[in-house]
Amino acid sequence: MDxxxxxxxxxxxxxLATLPKEDKQACVDAYRFFQRMQAGEATKTEDETQAVLxxxxxxxxxxxxxxxxxxxxxxxxxEAQGLYGNQLLxxxxxxxxxxxxxxxxxxxxxxGCGRGRISYHFATSxxxxxxxxxxDANQIESAIDWANECDMNDxxxxxVGNHHDPLEYESDMFEACYSFGAVWPFFKKxxxxxxxxxxxxxxxxxxxxxxxxxxLTPHFDWNNEEHAALHRLFLPTLAxxxxxxxxxVCAALERAGFKILTSLPSKAPAWPLCDQKxxxxxxxxxxxxxxxxxxxxxxxxxxxxxxxxxxxDAWRDAEKAKLADLNWRIVAEKPLA
Ligand SMILES: C[S@@+](CC[C@H](N)C(=O)[O-])C[C@H]1O[C@@H](n2cnc3c(N)ncnc32)[C@H](O)[C@@H]1O
Numbered sequence: 176m177d178x179x180x181x182x183x184x185x186x187x188x189x190x191l192a193t194l195p196k197e198d199k200q201a202c203v204d205a206y207r208f209f210q211r212m213q214a215g216e217a218t219k220t221e222d223e224t225q226a227v228l229x230x231x232x233x234x235x236x237x238x239x240x241x242x243x244x245x246x247x248x249x250x251x252x253x254e255a256q257g258l259y260g261n262q263l264l265x266x267x268x269x270x271x272x273x274x275x276x277x278x279x280x281x282x283x284x285x286x287g288c289g290r291g292r293i294s295y296h297f298a299t300s301x302x303x304x305x306x307x308x309x310x311d312a313n314q315i316e317s318a319i320d321w322a323n324e325c326d327m328n329d330x331x332x333x334x335v336g337n338h339h340d341p342l343e344y345e346s347d348m349f350e351a352c353y354s355f356g357a358v359w360p361f362f363k364k365x366x367x368x369x370x371x372x373x374x375x376x377x378x379x380x381x382x383x384x385x386x387x388x389x390x391l392t393p394h395f396d397w398n399n400e401e402h403a404a405l406h407r408l409f410l411p412t413l414a415x416x417x418x419x420x421x422x423x424v425c426a427a428l429e430r431a432g433f434k435i436l437t438s439l440p441s442k443a444p445a446w447p448l449c450d451q452k453x454x455x456x457x458x459x460x461x462x463x464x465x466x467x468x469x470x471x472x473x474x475x476x477x478x479x480x481x482x483x484x485x486x487x488d489a490w491r492d493a494e495k496a497k498l499a500d501l502n503w504r505i506v507a508e509k510p511l512a
Contacts, residue, residue: 179341187239194233202233206482209411218365220339223416227361230414232313235290237480241452246289247356249387249451250443250502258448263389265502266296266355272385272437272506274352279303281350284342284377287357291318291333295355306344308336309357319506339366354386356501359424360415367423371440372429378460378509384433390503391418392440394496405493412486421503433507441502446491453487 187449205226212218231246238246249261255262275281278301285294288307291314298305309315315333319494322331336343338361362370395418396402410418421438429435493499 183244184240187236190236191233191240193235198229199231201229205230206411208253209414209416212416213407214412218416224337224361226416227416228310229316231311234414235311235314235317239290243291243452244440245292245355245380247387248445248501250441250445251447252443254447258452258483261448263296266293267300269355269385269387269504270297270300272504273345273353273383274363275301275303275350277350279376282306282348283310284344284349284352285352286338286352286374287315287361288333288351289355289357290314291321291331293333293355294318294333294396294418295321295325295327298327302330303350304330305330305334306334306349308343310335310337334365338362338370339429342377344377346376347379349382351383351385352378353384354388356387356389358386358388359419360413362388362419364417364419367419367427368430371427371433372416373458374428375431375433375509380511381508382509383436384505384507385504386505387441388424389413389415389418389499389501390421390424391499392497392503393422395420395498402493403497405489405496406500408489409486411498412483412490418499421505422503425507428507430506432509434510435505435507437504437506439504440497441504443475444494445501446494449487449494450492454485 208218208222208226209230212223232279235246238244243258245262247256247262247266252261252264271281281301281303283294283301283303283305285291285297285305287311288294291307294305294307307318309318310342312335315335318331318333322328322333334343338358358370361365378384395406406418435490465470492497494501
């Protein structure tokens with residue numbers, strides 16, 4: 176595993192150093208776009224999606240250097256384990272909630288699958304099939320490379336896809352679908368129904384949607400200036416475009432025909448693991464400054480990490496005050512016909 180981590184960090188560094196100049200500029204512009212959104216600028220969904228894509232194309236490589244290859248921070252369910260161990264624990268929980276009757280013959284859908292490592296975990300746990308889609312071809316390339324390397328092409332299927340388009344999968348195709356911080360932060364409230372209906376369509380009757388997603392808690396109050404100020408700071412760092420309440424998501428799922436089985440806050444906070452990564456990034460920044468000084472990396476890498484850390488601090492304050500949750504759990508079922 177350690178060798179795997181070193182190799183992943185190295186590939187992340189190499190990809191960052193060799194990304195085209197336009198991609199890097201687009202990433203910096205995307206962060207500014209998120210900040211303008213938070214300052215109240217009205218934006219179109221297509222432009223928001225483009226900004227998310229531009230941002231993640233670079234961010235996924237940057238975070239891979241710091242061992243955040245699966246692009247989410249899990250709850251700290253076990254203090255003796257680090258980020259990766261706790262990711263495996265929350266993933267097992269989300270998988271159990273799917274209540275698969277015949278795991279080996281199951282086919283799951285990973286929505287916003289990132290670099291495909293959660294799909295890999297589920298395919299190895301169940302022995303079944305997992306399909307995943309993501310807006311960013313760069314992440315999909317990494318997912319496909321990994322499936323090839325593990326010789327799991329018969330179980331893992333990845334392609335580029337957008338939540339805002341009809342899902343390119345047949346109706347009644349999946350035993351379950353899931354998401355980890357990858358669906359609801361990218362929707363305006365009035366757009367959620369279309370995606371919920373698509374999820375409903377591709378699931379088999381009796382199939383479940385299980386997730387661990389970034390959502391506001393019911394304590395968050397848009398009219399409270401302290402809450403709103405924290406939100407303005409942390410949302411661009413989460414690379415999210417919108418913040419929904421669990422009740423918004425559940426209502427959209429219910430309108431699509433789902434029965435809600437669970438809607439609960441995370442079992443443990445994520446901020447202790449955010450803090451651990453913050454310390455690692457602080458050390459990494461010293462190394463990155465050297466690489467920038469000898470012109471191996473451009474100066475914006477340091478600048479981006481600085482923004483990430485400031486947003487991370489605001490996130491910690493918001494989570495400690497229980498205003499927002501990185502791992503809210505929802506389980507919903509498509510009723511048997
Ligand atoms: C916080 S990351 C989580 C990724 C993945 N679930 C994981 O945990 O590794 C959010 C993911 O959502 C993807 N995403 C954002 N907007 C999307 C869209 N409109 N359609 C598909 N994927 C999208 C991003 O590219 C990114 O991979």
